[in-house]
Amino acid sequence: MDILVTRRLTLRPPLEVDGDALFEALSNTNITRNLGTPPFPYLREHADEWVDKNRDGKNGCVYTIHRERLIGSVSVHNASIDGEAPVLGYWLDEPCWGKGYMTEATRAVIARAFRHYNTATIRSYAQVGNIGSxxxxxxxxxxxxxxxxxxxxxxxxxxxxxxxxLQRSTFEQMFGSLETNEAA
Ligand SMILES: CC(C)(COP(=O)(O)OP(=O)(O)OC[C@H]1O[C@@H](n2cnc3c(N)ncnc32)[C@H](O)[C@@H]1OP(=O)(O)O)[C@@H](O)C(=O)NCCC(=O)NCCS
Known part of the structure; x- marks a missing residue:
């Protein structure tokens, strides 16, 4: 299994056992009111559908984030349109906000995704006013x-x-070469 370990976090592809924790976290509209993809109302079966779609790396670089329990998710999905850059998305369970976890988790996944997609660019977006994101x-x-x-x-x-x-060259300037794994 493709597992990423950072200073404080473990990231791995989604598994069936994640369903309850995903459902519980994504029932919180303080999280989902900032996201583009989860359905609303968020049902228990939506969590299982998401796991099924994203397990085993079959839908790109998709990870759940763990620190004693599941606390969030980071993904870099392949673009839906040919030739467009892959897209980063993420969320964290509300009690875990403001501790630097998402900066730590996204950095690891982006290093992985630049190599996985062999791309020069990764895209993302946030709602206007989502200062934290x-x-x-x-x-x-x-x-x-x-x-x-x-x-x-x-x-x-x-x-x-x-x-x-995000340009790969900028990321490497900030965090080191992806070829030598310095940035990972
Ligand atoms: C956005 C989100 C992922 C941030 O995660 P996080 O782990 O709290 O982020 P970090 O702790 O790494 O914070 C990064 C920086 O943003 C700042 N920050 C975080 N939340 C903030 C907020 N609400 N207002 C202002 N600054 C904030 C932190 O102080 C930190 O600043 P620093 O780098 O200067 O120290 C989290 O709040 C979340 O999941 N929100 C709901 C879902 C969401 O918005 N997803 C992103 C959709 S684009």
Whole structure:
């Protein structure tokens, strides 16, 4: 199994046993009101469907984050349109916010994803005003690359978003060469 270990966290591909923890965390709309993909209301079966779709690395670099228990998820999915850069997404269970965990987790997954996709660029986005998420991206070297909108199921409306882009060269300048594993 593809396991990433950081200073404080363990990341691994989703497993069937994660269903209850995913359901519990993603029932919190303080989390899902900032996300683009989870359905709302979030049902227990949605957690199982997500695990099934993302297990065994079959849908790109998708990991659950663990620190004694499941505390979140980070993914870098292949772009839905050919030629577009893969897309980073993430969330963390609310009691774990503000401890630097997501900066730590995303850094490890991005290092993995640049190699996995052999890409020069990774994209992401955040809702305008999601200061914490944009700060996580700043910490990794992402730059703002435009504005747009995306549907959010909790808010039941299109919300303004900021598109961001990370160049592999910037990431390597900040964290070291991916060839020599320094950045991992
Ligand atoms: C956004 C989120 C992933 C941040 O995770 P986190 O582990 O708390 O982030 P970190 O602790 O690594 O914080 C990174 C930086 O952002 C700052 N930050 C975090 N949350 C913040 C907030 N709400 N307001 C202002 N700054 C914040 C931290 O102080 C830290 O700053 P520093 O690097 O200068 O020390 C988490 O709040 C979350 O899951 N939110 C709900 C889902 C979500 O928004 N997902 C992202 C969708 S784009």
């Amino acid at each position: 944009l700060k996580v991206m700043d910490n990794l070297g992402f730059e703002r690359s435009g504005k747009g909108s995306a549907f959010n199921a909790v808010r039941n409306e299109e919300v303004p978003i900021v598109h961001t882009t």
